[in-house]
Amino acid sequence: MKKLCFYINSDWYFSLHWKERAVAAIDSGYQVHVICNFSSDDERRSLELLGLITHNSNMSEQSLNPFFLMKDVYRSCKILKEISPDIIHCITIKACIIGGLYSKIYNKNLVLSFVGLGRVFSSEVIVYKLLKKIVTKLYAWISKKKNVFFIFEHENDRCEIVNRTGIDINKTFVINGAGVNLSDFNYVEEDDREIPVVLFAGRLIWSKGLKDLIDAKIALREQGVDFVLDVAGFIVKNDPDSIPQSLIEDWSCKGIIRWLGKSNNVSELIKKSNIIALPSVYAEGVPRILIEAAAIGRATIAYDTGGCGSIIKNNETGYLIEKSNFPELLDKLQVLLVDIELRKEFGKRASIKAVDGFSSKKVIETTLGIYKNLIANY
Template structure:
């Protein structure tokens, strides 16, 4: 039996974004191994019930400690030597470095999936600039492996990395996001409610744009335009960009937001909302929350960064606003809040877009073809 090995930072990220594709690989006859950092037994147990074989890398997603990375790097190499996978599928930068170098040295096939280029490519600080130079050098080295394939969620990331590295475009592919199971996220008519509800569901990072939404909410309230801001997502306590739980709780106490915590049923949150907003300021892949919102027929609002424009077609199923343009964000949110027929029309367009371009069935077919190709 052929083996496919997923190398990824976090257990929750694999479960949320990759488990459906891994299940399809298993159904296609692959033995599926998942190497990542398991925070506890809960997610690991669920993955093992799917028939996946789990291995703990102990990799730290946010640490820049070179000694720690070298130790993790050694641990991952030992695992890969033991497993000897037919297909190595790496997700996120640290996994690219460990898995990509391994595949180059061992002359093995490897797939690198970019869910956005990451904050290393957005931040202008000296340390980050140094890391970016290092990472680009490693990407060039990995790409010398003729069996390496680089996969992007949208063409702008593909074009940018090619321009920065000189990698041959023939060695790259574009697969539109993680895909969405449109049966799990069915179209629903938005609720009639006063005030309307705007949903922000994401990792709790400052760069995801919650502060801008709060600023817009306060500004619109001065014009007697009100909405409930529902906030849900995953806390990232080990990330320098993390919004502290104490801040979220303070905003909740003040009535600024309705803090819902981490949700295991995002579809219910979307169903209860009128609008879904993600004014993220860094280069995303194709954000899952926007895919889910479109599938369920909700108008979306986002900054024009990364793959947001792949799923939010400006004026069709939502609005795109220039990055960090809070005045534009306020204007377009006001328009959506005051025009229910427009939201309804946009919701129908979003559902059709999810069905025709972003369904997980299409993503799975493309992914399995990729495995067969390498």
């Protein structure tokens, strides 16, 4: 039995974006291991019940401290050596670099996934600019392996990394995000409400754009246009970009937002909403919330960052706004709030687009095909 090992920073991120592919790999005959920082025993047990073999890396996810990095390298390489996988699938930058180094030394089949380029490639902070140079050189070095494959969530990221590193484009592939299970996220026409509901769902970090939605709510209310702003997500610990929980609670107490906390049933939240908004300035992949919203048939509005344009077709399925252009965000959000028939039409078109190009079935088949190709040829 061939061994496949997923190596990733966070347990919640693996469960949200990769669990379906891991279970499909088990069904295809692989023994599947997961290495990540398990912050929740419940999350770990739920994966083990699905047949996955879990390993806690205790990785310091956000830290740039060289001492912690060396500990991460030692612990992770020790686990990888014990597993001795036939394929290592690395996700997120730190895992890609450590897993890439290990696979280079021990000549393991390697898949690297770029789920958006993140702060390392988008931030103008000096430390991140320095990291970008180092990471770029390491990617170029790792790419010289014969048995390596690079997966991107959208074409813009592939072009940037290929141009920066000189990676052979034949070693790359674009898969449109994590996909969506169309049985769970099926089209449901929105309910007519006297006061529309706008849903923001995601990590509660400043760069995801929640503050712009709050400012939009306040500005539009002064113009006589009101909406309920539902906020679902979780506080990110040990991240300088995290929105403090005290501020979230303050916004909730003042009635600016309706704070829903972390949700295990996002499809129901989307169905109870009229518009899904993500004014993120973060270097996104293809945000899952936008794919899920499209599948259910909701108009979406987002800044044109990362892969948001892969799922939103401007003025057809929603509005794609120039990054950080708050006046345009305000204007287009007002259009969606006021014009019920327009947003319903956007939602219908969005659902068709999701069915055609973003089903999890297609994502799983393509990913398993890459594993099969590596095993067969190397």
